[in-house]
Amino acid sequence: MFDELMETEKTAVDKELSTTALVDDVDEFPDLARLSVDGRRWKRIAPVVVVVADLKHSTKLGMGKNVNTTVRIYRSATTRGVGIMDHFEPNFSEVQGDGFFGIFHGTDAYERAMA
Numbered sequence: 512m513f514d515e516l517m518e519t520e521k522t523a524v525d526k527e528l529s530t531t532a533l534v535d536d537v538d539e540f541p542d543l544a545r546l547s548v549d550g551r552r553w554k555r556i557a558p559v560v561v562v563v564a565d566l567k568h569s570t571k572l573g574m575g576k577n578v579n580t581t582v583r584i585y586r587s588a589t590t591r592g593v594g595i596m597d598h599f600e601p602n603f604s605e606v607q608g609d610g611f612f613g614i615f616h617g618t619d620a621y622e623r624a625m626a
Contacts, residue, residue: 530551532553533551534552534555535552535553537554537555537556538556540556540614540617541556543603556616558616559620560615560616560624561612561613561614561615562596562601562613562615562624563611563612564592564610565610566584566609566610569584569585569609572584585609589609589610593611593613597613599615599623599626600615601613601615601623601624602614602615602616602617
């Protein structure tokens with residue numbers, strides 16, 4: 512069973528590595544609702560500025576007996592961080608686990624990201 516699984520995965524990886532990706536250079540930030548995730552067609556946009564924030568030492572908090580406290584800390588840090596960042600109009604922002612990020616493009620992208 513293991514050998515079969517490994518052979519199936521090797522075939523899939525070989526196929527992926529031999530497939531050419533198509534890259535479209537675009538000037539405007541793409542409409543995320545219209546992007547497909549097929550892995551073969553990519554959008555390249557420049558310049559963009561990405562702001563990333565991560566809750567320091569969050570792994571020490573764990574999810575043990577103080578799970579409610581941990582969740583409140585995570586949520587307050589990430590939702591307030593994104594809320595502040597949203598005032599500077601990122602083209603995209605997202606919470607990921609114990610952190611968040613924003614992508615800035617277009618007019619004053621550097622200035623908005625650094626604010």
